[in-house]
Amino acid sequence: MFKFIVCMKQVPMVSELPWDSRTGRLQRELAEGMMNPACKHALEAALQLKHRHGGRITAITMGPPMAEEILREAVAMGADRGVLLTDPHMAGADTLVTSHTLARAIEKECPDFDLVFCGCHTSDSETAQVGPQLAEELGVAGVAYVEQLELNGRTVRMQRESDDFLETLEMDLPGVLTLTPHYYVPRYASLVGLQDAFEQVGVDLLSADDLKLSAKEIGIKASPTRILNVFSPVAGKTNITIKGSAKKVVDELFNRFGDQLSGAIGKDFKTHDHDEQINE
Amino acid sequence: MDFNPCMKHKVVRKFVRDFSETEIAPLVYDLDREARFPWEIIEKMRPLNFFGLQVPRAYGGAEVDSISYAIIIEELSRVSAAIGLCVSVHNSVGAYPLVKFGTASQKKRFLPPLARGEQIGAFCLTEANAGSDAGGVETHAALIEDHYVINGTKIFVTNGGVCGTTLIFAKTPAEDRRKQNSVFIVEQGTPGFSVGEIEDLCGMRANPVSSLFFEDCRVPKENLLGHLGDGLKIGLDALDTGRIGIAAQALGIAQAALDASVKYAKERQQFRKPISSFQTIQNYLADMATEVDAGRLLLYRAAAYKDSGRPFGAEAAKAKLFCSKLATRVTNLAVQIHGGYGYSKEYDVERYFRDAKVTEIYEGTSEVQQMVIARHLLAEPT
Numbered sequence: 001m002f003k004f005i006v007c008m009k010q011v012p013m014v015s016e017l018p019w020d021s022r023t024g025r026l027q028r029e030l031a032e033g034m035m036n037p038a039c040k041h042a043l044e045a046a047l048q049l050k051h052r053h054g055g056r057i058t059a060i061t062m063g064p065p066m067a068e069e070i071l072r073e074a075v076a077m078g079a080d081r082g083v084l085l086t087d088p089h090m091a092g093a094d095t096l097v098t099s100h101t102l103a104r105a106i107e108k109e110c111p112d113f114d115l116v117f118c119g120c121h122t123s124d125s126e127t128a129q130v131g132p133q134l135a136e137e138l139g140v141a142g143v144a145y146v147e148q149l150e151l152n153g154r155t156v157r158m159q160r161e162s163d164d165f166l167e168t169l170e171m172d173l174p175g176v177l178t179l180t181p182h183y184y185v186p187r188y189a190s191l192v193g194l195q196d197a198f199e200q201v202g203v204d205l206l207s208a209d210d211l212k213l214s215a216k217e218i219g220i221k222a223s224p225t226r227i228l229n230v231f232s233p234v235a236g237k238t239n240i241t242i243k244g245s246a247k248k249v250v251d252e253l254f255n256r257f258g259d260q261l262s263g264a265i266g267k268d269f270k271t272h273d274h275d276e277q278i279n280e
Numbered sequence: 281m282d283f284n285p286c287m288k289h290k291v292v293r294k295f296v297r298d299f300s301e302t303e304i305a306p307l308v309y310d311l312d313r314e315a316r317f318p319w320e321i322i323e324k325m326r327p328l329n330f331f332g333l334q335v336p337r338a339y340g341g342a343e344v345d346s347i348s349y350a351i352i353i354e355e356l357s358r359v360s361a362a363i364g365l366c367v368s369v370h371n372s373v374g375a376y377p378l379v380k381f382g383t384a385s386q387k388k389r390f391l392p393p394l395a396r397g398e399q400i401g402a403f404c405l406t407e408a409n410a411g412s413d414a415g416g417v418e419t420h421a422a423l424i425e426d427h428y429v430i431n432g433t434k435i436f437v438t439n440g441g442v443c444g445t446t447l448i449f450a451k452t453p454a455e456d457r458r459k460q461n462s463v464f465i466v467e468q469g470t471p472g473f474s475v476g477e478i479e480d481l482c483g484m485r486a487n488p489v490s491s492l493f494f495e496d497c498r499v500p501k502e503n504l505l506g507h508l509g510d511g512l513k514i515g516l517d518a519l520d521t522g523r524i525g526i527a528a529q530a531l532g533i534a535q536a537a538l539d540a541s542v543k544y545a546k547e548r549q550q551f552r553k554p555i556s557s558f559q560t561i562q563n564y565l566a567d568m569a570t571e572v573d574a575g576r577l578l579l580y581r582a583a584a585y586k587d588s589g590r591p592f593g594a595e596a597a598k599a600k601l602f603c604s605k606l607a608t609r610v611t612n613l614a615v616q617i618h619g620g621y622g623y624s625k626e627y628d629v630e631r632y633f634r635d636a637k638v639t640e641i642y643e644g645t646s647e648v649q650q651m652v653i654a655r656h657l658l659a660e661p662t
Contacts (some may be wrong), residue, residue: 034294069287076291188299191292191329191342191352198288 002055002151004046005116007102007134008039008074010067011124035070038119040186042179045149046117047078047187053151056080058110062090062101068203076189076197083109087207092220095129101218102130103137104211109204113174115156120145120178131178142176143169148183283577292348296355299328308360311486312631315478317442318486321363322397330356332395333371334521335379339391346583350528354579357532358539361635362486364532366400368525369438373518373643374401377447377463381506381514390445390465399444399468403518404434404492412648414461414515419494420451421464426501428464430472430494438642441478441488444468447505447518448494454509461511465503472497483634520593522643523600524586527579530600530607530639531572537607537614537632538568544618544627555617564613571606578602594656601649604639611636 012031035043046057059074061067062085071082085105093101106113116138118131128144135142147166149158154173159166160180189197208218216222242252254261285293303324311318325331333349335341344352349371357364375394378387393399410416419432430450437443445467452462466473476491506514542565545556555561578599585592614629615622622629640646 066287069291072287073291073295076295188328189295190327191295191333191344191348192337194288194292194295195342195344195348198291 002049002053002114003110003112004050004055004057005106005110005113006039006043006046006057006059006074006079007116007118007130008043008059008061008070009036009119009122009124010034010061010063010070011036011122033066033069035073036119036122036124038121038123038179038181039070040119041181041184042117042119042177043074043077043079044184044186045146045177045179046115048184049115049149049151050078055114058083060102060105060109061085062093062098062105064091071203072194072197072201073189075201075203076193077187078193081201082203083206084203085206085211087209087218089208089215089219089221092223093218094223094225095127095133096225097218097223099130099133099137100222101211101213102134104213105206106138108206108211115173116176118176118178120180128178131176135176138174138176140174140176141171142178143171144178146177146179149177289347289351292344293351293355296352297358299325300356300359304356304359304363308486308628308631309625311360311362313485313625315480315485317366317488318363322366322400325367326397329395330367331370331397331400332375333367334376335371335391335395339379339387340395341375341391342395346524346586347580350524350579350583353525353528354532354535357529358536359532360486361529361533361632362484364529365484365487366439368529369403369522370394370397370401372522372525373403374439374443374445374447376521377403377505377514377518378465380517381463381510383502385502386465386505394445400439400442402437402439402443402446402492403449403522404437404440404446405449405515406434406436407432408435412645414449414512415457417449417451417461419448420453421448421462422452423501424498427498428501428504430464430466430497430499432494434492434494436479436489436642437492438487438489440490440492441475443475443492446492448492449511449515452508452511456509458512459509461515462508463505463511463514464499465505466494466497466499470497470499481638483631483636483638516593519644520596521586523596523649524579524583524592526639526643527575527582527596527599527603530603530636531575531579533632533636533639534568534572534575534603534607534610537611537629537636538565538572540627540629540632541565541568541614541617544621548619561617564617568610568613571610575599575603575606594653597644597649597652597656600644601646601653604636605646607636607639 010033013034050057057079058081059071059079060083061071065086068084071084075082085101090101121128132142132144143158145160146158147160149156156171158169242249304321307318329342332341333344336343353364353368356367378390394401405414407417407419409418419434421428421430430448432450445465448464448466449461450464451460454460472495474493476493479489481489545561545565546554548555582592582595582599585595611633615633618627618629621627624630
């Protein structure tokens with residue numbers, strides 16, 4: 001029987017994120033949480049494999065107690081159990097420490113796993129680092145940005161989009177994959193599934209002590225990442241008047257907006273080429 | 281006393297909201313304009329157990345608690361009141377009386393197709409000369425050999441145009457005035473049973489409300505629900521449960537109108553300011569939010585009473601009375617805040633305004649709710 005693990009994260013639902021401007025961290029307690037969209041697609045990929053090949057799915061997350069919600073949702077969608085890593089010492093972990101903590105939990109709860117699924121990135125921090133780091137921590141192969149996969153015996157064949165072409169990759173089990181939200185369409189949980197997820201299936205809580213992790217190797221204390229600045233992008237409009245001769249105005253336009261124009265048109269504009277043409 | 285929703289109720293709300301906004305919202309405008317029943321949405325709702333909300337697991341239902349039930353109807357109605365109505369009526373007065381009063385063989389036969397949503401349920405009481413006065417129905421049933429023969433016309437039957445199994449409230453002669461009515465289970469296709477034209481109504485236009493005709497309609501005597509003469513008992517019980525559904529529906533419409541108004545008030549500029557900066561608009565929004573909140577508390581209390589096995593008739597009547605009235609007030613203010621646009625079909629609040637009114641009328645008018653509440657009040661010892 002295959003043993004699948006889906007790592008997931010609870011992210012804030014709101015588009016206006018309540019940032020703590022002092023620490024540069026998100027004030028998660030102020031936001032309504034939801035399952036990170038890419039994680040939901042990863043869960044769907046695992047559910048489809050389970051239905052085709054059999055197996056058992058463990059959904060796992062690290063977060064505050066309220067993150068239990070997304071594990072219950074995962075169970076309602078078809079996961080077999082939920083594991084919540086929650087401990088005040090785990091708070092504030094960066095991606096490196098998160099993957100370290102997740103790896104230790106996986107080794108404890110499901111050491112003989114076949115495949116770990118992650119979302120390719122999260123909608124709140126967008127680093128896309130935990131999946132690949134988790135493969136390193138677990139000492140197994142990892143493939144990021146998988147679109148679609150199939151399982152043949154102990155080999156996973158995957159496709160991923162890379163620039164303008166589609167790559168086909170193969171990997172032997174066990175391994176870690178991160179899934180994009182493009183191919184798999186997450187199913188809705190049924191109301192029977194939702195009732196059962198709360199009344200029939202338990203979620204296991206694991207603390208740092210349960211994982212035999214000291215306060216020094218988890219959470220914000222162990223995280224080498226320092227956030228210098230985090231801000232919500234601000235859209236604004238400004239009126240700019242460019243004065244002078246036609247050549248001067250055009251040059252100024254290209255100086256100011258050449259990069260954006262290149263991006264939009266798909267051609268590389270260089271101001272000096274333009275100069276040369278004018279000179280000719 | 282804990283006023284925070286538990287995790288299960290939060291997740292149920294999130295799930296139904298996600299489903300409604302993704303699958304239903306893109307179609308609501310057209311469904312309302314075309315007065316079309318959305319079978320394609322019903323198809324998607326069937327496997328998710330929307331049609332077996334109060335049916336036990338043994339018969340293929342989800343058997344959700346009453347607060348979840350209220351949340352489900354509220355969230356569906358927040359996007360489409362007509363679909364919320366279909367689901368509410370199907371579950372509360374179409375299927376639930378079978379759960380509560382059906383014999384083992386009736387449950388086995390009729391509940392699974394209802395719970396799977398293969399058959400849509402309905403309950404018909406209202407007639408041309410009987411509505412609030414249930415005892416005044418003229419449709420009658422007579423036992424001839426081993427069949428009841430039903431004759432009469434029912435009007436304004438919610439889900440009437442699409443119902444597969446319907447419960448008919450009919451007169452069955454008896455000496456005791458309170459025992460003169462009974463409820464029968466009639467299936468689509470029974471000879472003598474036919475569906476009239478779909479009504480052209482002000483709101484809830486995606487729900488096929490119609491008349492149902494019974495002309496020497498013969499149903500096996502096994503299709504009598506409960507005992508002969510139990511009609512009023514079953515009807516009143518079904519309506520108690522139904523009122524939780526209608527209150528939830530009215531609340532969903534009001535919430536939608538409030539959400540739309542807050543959004544519009546922040547966007548709409550007049551005198552070079554968003555209209556939300558004007559105190560009058562703020563007062564409107566504050567009143568709307570307060571009413572919606574108060575209605576929700578009344579509704580969840582009635583649902584919680586039902587789950588704990590306490591009598592909840594008066595609580596359900598209060599919730600239905602208050603929520604339906606607040607829905608018309610809140611949607612009225614929503615149109616006012618939207619100004620001319622609110623009166624245009626281009627904006628959803630115009631639909632909310634039309635949909636809200638009937639919640640004060642069906643499953644017991646506001647005046648009947650007041651009667652029920654007063655009866656409970658006056659029966660209490662002083």
